[in-house]
Amino acid sequence: MNKRIEQLLEKYYKAGCTLEEEKELQGFFEGHRIEHSPESALFTYFAAQRGQSLEKPIGVKVRRQAFQMRYLLGIAASLVILTMAYFSWTPPSTPVSSKHVIVDTPEEALKVTLNALSIVNGSMEKGEKKVLEGLQHLDKTLIFKT
Secondary structure (H helix, E strand, O other), X not given: OOHHHHHHHHHHHOXXXXXXXXXXXXXXXXXXXXXXXXXHHHHHHHHHHHOOOOOOXXXXXXXXXXXXXXXXXXXXXXXXXXXXXXXHHOOOOOOOOOOOOOOOOHHHHHHHHHHHHHHHHHHHHHHHHHHHHHHHOHHHOOOXXX
C-alpha cells in the first residue's frame, strides 16, 4: 500500500477522516483486492451492504394494552397510598362500652358489682389454676434443689 492510503487508514481508525477521504479509501480498496487485509475485507463488506435494501417495510405494532395496564397500575398504587395515609393520620376512635348501667338503689348497685366481680373471678380462677399447675412441676427443676 502506498503512504497516502496508510495515512488515511490511520486517520480513519482515529475517526478523523472526512467523507472525501473515506470515499478515497473505499475507491482504493474496491479497485485493489489485497489478500489477507482486514481493511480490504471491511470496505468490501461495506460496499456489499450498501446495495442491500428491505423488500418489505418493517411493521411496528403498537401495544395499547401495555399503556393501559401501566395507567391502571399507577391509579391502583395511588389509591393504596391514599388509603394508607388516611388510616395512618386519622386518630383511632375510642371504643364505646357496650353496656351502660344506671343504678338507682344500693341493692341494685350491689347486684351489678357482684356480677362484675364474678366475671373477674372466673378469669382469675383460670389464671390461678395455671399458676398452681406450674408450681406442682417446680420441684422437678434443678434450680431450687440444694
